[in-house]
Amino acid sequence: MLPRLYTDLAPWWPLLSPPDAYAEDAQVVHALVEQALDRAPRSLLELGCGSGTLASHLPNTVELTLNDLSPEMVAVAADRNPTATTHCGDLRTLRLPRTFDAVLIHDALMYLGSRDDVEAALATAAAHLEPGGVLVLMPDFVEETFYPGTDAGGGEDPSGRAVRLLEWRWDRDPDDGRFEVEMALLLRDEQGSVRSVHEQHSMGLFSLEHWGQMIRAGGFTLLPVDLTQLPLEQGVGEVFVCMYGTP
Ligand SMILES: C[S@@+](CC[C@H](N)C(=O)[O-])C[C@H]1O[C@@H](n2cnc3c(N)ncnc32)[C@H](O)[C@@H]1O
Numbered sequence: 001m002l003p004r005l006y007t008d009l010a011p012w013w014p015l016l017s018p019p020d021a022y023a024e025d026a027q028v029v030h031a032l033v034e035q036a037l038d039r040a041p042r043s044l045l046e047l048g049c050g051s052g053t054l055a056s057h058l059p060n061t062v063e064l065t066l067n068d069l070s071p072e073m074v075a076v077a078a079d080r081n082p083t084a085t086t087h088c089g090d091l092r093t094l095r096l097p098r099t100f101d102a103v104l105i106h107d108a109l110m111y112l113g114s115r116d117d118v119e120a121a122l123a124t125a126a127a128h129l130e131p132g133g134v135l136v137l138m139p140d141f142v143e144e145t146f147y148p149g150t151d152a153g154g155g156e157d158p159s160g161r162a163v164r165l166l167e168w169r170w171d172r173d174p175d176d177g178r179f180e181v182e183m184a185l186l187l188r189d190e191q192g193s194v195r196s197v198h199e200q201h202s203m204g205l206f207s208l209e210h211w212g213q214m215i216r217a218g219g220f221t222l223l224p225v226d227l228t229q230l231p232l233e234q235g236v237g238e239v240f241v242c243m244y245g246t247p
Contacts, residue, residue: 002069002070003183003199003201004197004199005183005185005199005201006050006068006069006070006072006073007070007072008072009185009187009197010070010072010073010075010076011072011076012161012163012185012187013050013051013073013076014051014076014079014080014155014157015154015155015156015157015161015162015163016051016153016154016155016163016165017050017051017053018155019053019056019080021053021054022053022054022057022106023057024232024233024234024235024236025054025057025106025138025236026054026055026056026057026058027057027230027232028227028230028232028236028239029054029058029104029106029136029138030058030059030062031227031229031230032134032136032225032227032239032241033101033102033134033136033241035226035241036134036223036241036243037101037102037132037134040059040061040062041062041101041102041134042061042062042063042101043062043063043064043065043100043101043102044058044062044063044064044065044100044101044102044103044104045065045066045067045096045100045102045103045104045128046064046065046066046067046103046104046105046106047067047091047094047103047104047105047108047121047124047125048067048068048069048091048105048106048107048108048109048111049066049067049068049073049074049077049106049108050068050073050076050077050106050107050108051073051076051077051080052066052076052077052078052079052080052081052084053080054104054106055077055080055081055084056080056081060083064081064083064084064085065084065085065086065087065096065100066078066081066084066085066086066087067086067087067088067089067091067094068086068088068108069088069089069090069091070088071088074086074087074088091105091108091121091124092112092117092120092121092124093120093124094124095124095127096128098128099128099129099130099133100128100129100133101133101134102129102133102134102135102136103124103125103128103129103133103134103135103136104135104136104138105121105125105135105136105137105138106138107138107139107140109121109137109138109139109140109204110139110140110141110203110204111201111203111204112204113177113178113202113203113204114177114204115206115210115214117204118204118206118214119214119217119218122135122214122215122217122218122219122220123218125218125220125244126218126219126220126244129244130244131244131245131246132243132244132245132247133243133244134241134242134243134244135220135240135241135242135243135244136239136240136241136242137211137215137239137240137242138236138237138238138239138240139206139211139237139238140203140237141179141203141205141237141238142205142206142207142208142211142238143205143206143207143208143210144207144208145237145238146169146171146179146205148169148170148171149168149169150166150167150168150169151166151167151169152164152165152166152167153165154186156188159190160188160189160190160191160192161188161189161190162187162188163185163186163187163188164185164186165183165184165185166182166183166184166185167181167182167183168181168182168184169181170182171205177204177205177206178202178203178204178205179202179203179205180200180201180202180203181200181201181203182198182200183197183198183199183200183201184196184197184198185197185198208238211240215240215242218242219244219245220242220243220244220245221242221243221245221246221247222240222241222242223241223242223243223247224241225239225240225241227239
């Protein structure tokens, strides 16, 4: 079952994820796909696109197709990307009758809680690429980079609606291949009334070695990632650039 953050709370996403969020991640995705293809990508499918904020920063020369399991999030993404094609469905089983230059799975990857889930997602990516096509995977954390911590954010709109989100990550059991994120939201409506919502999200955590094994077993070749040419201010987390088939 999807968390409330992606269902009844989806209309708060434009405040939670301001238009400039993920701009650097989008720059990285575009540059890495371009390096791998040796040309600019013409089409891209994002699986688990959420609010579509990252996608909205890709150049408008890229024809976008956006997928999410949540119809509410698909609506938010469509609003932010009016020219994109959108599809509601599970990224583990989605099959569209076409292929793309590139497939992207950004932080939606964290919701894949088992190796079976990751393998199913890789099969979906493979089904939407020709040999030589590029898959970019951007997990927030791998086992080697995970650390417990807290992030906070939020925003407001001219109507007076405002939201604050506290994300508290911790690992209940270092051996179960998962970590927990406590999501605490304070939501203020136009009338100034504030309510709170707390929910726990369970996220998958795999080692670099396991990622490598799963990617190769899915029919992909891992390519080296070189970000030194990009003027990045914040930097990005782990990025896997995978070519479908053998280069
Ligand atoms: C953190 S959001 C992605 C945010 C996105 N990077 C952006 O630019 O706004 C994670 C998304 O993954 C989606 N998701 C989780 N499991 C999924 C699945 N099995 N299939 C498709 N989407 C899924 C959720 O509905 C949610 O919208």
